[in-house]
Amino acid sequence: ENDNSGFLPDNAESTKTAKVTVKFADSANDQLPTLLLFLGDMDVAKLGAINQYLATLSNKKVPGTEIALSEYIIPGSVLAAFPSQDGKAALANIPLNSKVATDNIDDKPALPQIIKFIRSDLATNFDSQGLTTNVTGFGGILADLFGAFGSIDSSLLLTTLAVVSIILIIVYRSPFLWILPLFSAVTALSLAGTIIYYLAKANVIDLNGQSQGILSVLVLGAATDYALLLISRYREELHHHVSRYESMKIALRGVLEPIVASGSTVIAGLLVLLLSDLSSNRGLGPVGAIGIASSMITVLTFLPALLVVFGRWIFWPKVPRFDDVNEQLTGFWSKVGTGVERHPKRTWISAAVLLTVLAGFSFTLDAKGLSTTQAFSGHPDSVVGQEKLLEHFPGGEGSPVQIVVKEKDVVAVTTSLKSNKDVAFVAPQLTGPVIPGAPAPTTKIVDGLVLLNATLAVTADSVEARNAIPAIRDAVHAIDPEILVGGGTAVQYDTDVASRHDNRLIIPVVLLIIALILGLLLRSVFAALLLLGTVILSFMATLGVCQLVFAHIFHFPGADTSFPLFAFIFLVALGIDYNIFLMTRVREEAQKIGTRKGVIKGLTVTGGVITSAGIVLAATFAVLGVLPLVFLAELGFAVAFGVLLDTTIVRSLLVPALVHSIGPKIWWPSKLQHEKID
Numbered sequence: 001e002n003d004n005s006g007f008l009p010d011n012a013e014s015t016k017t018a019k020v021t022v023k024f025a026d027s028a029n030d031q032l033p034t035l036l037l038f039l040g041d042m043d044v045a046k047l048g049a050i051n052q053y054l055a056t057l058s059n060k061k062v063p064g065t066e067i068a069l070s071e072y073i074i075p076g077s078v079l080a081a082f083p084s085q086d087g088k089a090a091l092a093n094i095p096l097n098s099k100v101a102t103d104n105i106d107d108k109p110a111l112p113q114i115i116k117f118i119r120s121d122l123a124t125n126f127d128s129q130g131l132t133t134n135v136t137g138f139g140g141i142l143a144d145l146f147g148a149f150g151s152i153d154s155s156l157l158l159t160t161l162a163v164v165s166i167i168l169i170i171v172y173r174s175p176f177l178w179i180l181p182l183f184s185a186v187t188a189l190s191l192a193g194t195i196i197y198y199l200a201k202a203n204v205i206d207l208n209g210q211s212q213g214i215l216s217v218l219v220l221g222a223a224t225d226y227a228l229l230l231i232s233r234y235r236e237e238l239h240h241h242v243s244r245y246e247s248m249k250i251a252l253r254g255v256l257e258p259i260v261a262s263g264s265t266v267i268a269g270l271l272v273l274l275l276s277d278l279s280s281n282r283g284l285g286p287v288g289a290i291g292i293a294s295s296m297i298t299v300l301t302f303l304p305a306l307l308v309v310f311g312r313w314i315f316w317p318k319v320p321r322f323d324d325v326n327e328q329l330t331g332f333w334s335k336v337g338t339g340v341e342r343h344p345k346r347t348w349i350s351a352a353v354l355l356t357v358l359a360g361f362s363f364t365l366d367a368k369g370l371s372t373t374q375a376f377s378g379h380p381d382s383v384v385g386q387e388k389l390l391e392h393f394p395g396g397e398g399s400p401v402q403i404v405v406k407e408k409d410v411v412a413v414t415t416s417l418k419s420n421k422d423v424a425f426v427a428p429q430l431t432g433p434v435i436p437g438a439p440a441p442t443t444k445i446v447d448g449l450v451l452l453n454a455t456l457a458v459t460a461d462s463v464e465a466r467n468a469i470p471a472i473r474d475a476v477h478a479i480d481p482e483i484l485v486g487g488g489t490a491v492q493y494d495t496d497v498a499s500r501h502d503n504r505l506i507i508p509v510v511l512l513i514i515a516l517i518l519g520l521l522l523r524s525v526f527a528a529l530l531l532l533g534t535v536i537l538s539f540m541a542t543l544g545v546c547q548l549v550f551a552h553i554f555h556f557p558g559a560d561t562s563f564p565l566f567a568f569i570f571l572v573a574l575g576i577d578y579n580i581f582l583m584t585r586v587r588e589e590a591q592k593i594g595t596r597k598g599v600i601k602g603l604t605v606t607g608g609v610i611t612s613a614g615i616v617l618a619a620t621f622a623v624l625g626v627l628p629l630v631f632l633a634e635l636g637f638a639v640a641f642g643v644l645l646d647t648t649i650v651r652s653l654l655v656p657a658l659v660h661s662i663g664p665k666i667w668w669p670s671k672l673q674h675e676k677i678d
Helices: 013-024 044-057 110-129 137-150 152-172 179-201 209-238 244-275 279-310 332-342 344-364 381-389 407-418 463-479 488-522 525-552 563-593 595-626 630-667
Strands: 031-039 081-083 089-097 132-136 401-406 423-428 449-456 484-486
Touching: 013 401, 013 449, 013 484, 013 488, 031 044, 031 110, 031 137, 031 381, 044 081, 044 089, 044 110, 089 110, 089 137, 089 381, 110 132, 110 137, 132 137, 132 381, 137 209, 137 381, 152 179, 152 209, 152 595, 179 209, 179 279, 209 244, 209 279, 209 563, 209 595, 209 630, 244 279, 244 488, 244 563, 332 344, 332 595, 332 630, 344 525, 344 630, 401 407, 401 463, 401 488, 407 423, 407 449, 407 463, 449 463, 463 484, 463 488, 484 488, 488 525, 488 563, 525 563, 525 630, 563 595, 563 630, 595 630
Parallel strands: none
Antiparallel strands: 031 089, 031 132, 081 089, 401 449, 401 484, 423 449
């Protein structure tokens, strides 16, 4: 399910409206307005040809099947086109029933197949007559969304696997070793997918295309990250122990705490989404949490067994020998550590200033929402049709705002609506279609209520249309507080309201949970708050860069209202991972050689693996850009850039320099703050 209307809470006004408007439907089905747009000079002959075609449309069959389109069109509907005032276009509404969005034809979603056939059939019949045709409206847009999400299972997964494989080969420079972490990650994804499938089948969780796409990159990225950490520590221990079993035992002991803490942080952050007003967000919470849990379990059980079974040769050509040499204490990260040690204050001030400057742009982030047509990064037929429709018809044509009023208030409400500059015209729901020569239908009254359809002057799915909803509601509620305002535009507005509510509620709760986990892990309040502060600064800096890139490089029209929340959940929860990996090792070393020396050694020995992990995670999320959806492309960029910022600036420079400057006091209030080693 990818339709927002099913995700809203029961107390949303548009949800209440939908429960009433179903009584006004001509059948038991809701309508899915699908607009056929004909462009060209309209004369009597061409308009007649269009209407003649529409009269036969219901009887046409979906190619390769015996299913007629009439099965999905509201019974009794009169299909007819009407010309635009400028005589340059004609428009017809095909009222599909709602089951077309959930039915399958030959095990494939019905809606995309039907819309594809109509588009092809229109081109066949009207291209030769000099008419350009488009299929738009909610039916056309939803079909194109189905197509976009349909690529998640194939192109997204394959691209992610290819990217991770290439990075692992480069990191390990081994023709064999990369296979084991990748195989473990795929195993984790399979485990998560199986669990989620049965939970979704039992209606325990909500699953949509967005969650599926994020699950793949989340599991493959996180599982590979955990695998990199384990393999790095295992390789280190192989230099100190003859037995690979003993090496793995010690390696597991060393990585168990940071991996569990890291995974628990992400899981906790995701599960906070259960507090969301939107069921789509609530569904993503457990879906993502199951994915992370599967990653941890697989990497801490299955991967160690594989590594031990295959032995040292799996690292060929650079096989770790029992020589008591720590190869991680030399090289690039040793030089970085030396630089931080020599100039800690200069390092953290420079890093903090850079991040603060970037964070300043975050306050200009345009996350007021996207229209349905703006949700596509490309220009599918429905988007092209919607743009052309605006040139000849009111933007809200085919998707009116629905107002449920008492019969006695119809005149007052109609007058009020007509005075609104965003409303093009208002008409009540009738008892039947208007047929020339037949008796005129009357206003339909159900339980003393009348349904008014207000067509907006602006595009029904635009941000401008959504912004018109509060004024419409205020105006009609002044007449009667019990009047309900719904319809597609109102659904989108209520979704935006719910998203903003989630931002205000969920973000503080996630921060509190992460602070508690860090405090327990590091046994330090000071360190927990310091790390949390650096990650928040990194998050704000990432949002600032996103605004600059989205507006001036990608030229996106803005960001969805839920973008800050999703970016926060993944960036803060995943970004804190690298600080956890670093600081758990620093604490371990601090107990042996002191905090200041310990942070430099911790940075040196974890620098390579954490950077590699960051690159893998960034690359997996960047793959979301292959999907033709602005929201996922923006989220992919935000997480990819934010993770790289965390691994290169925050974890490599800012945190080590701050810890070095503060010294043992960083462990307050634990006993380690009183160390004598420094």
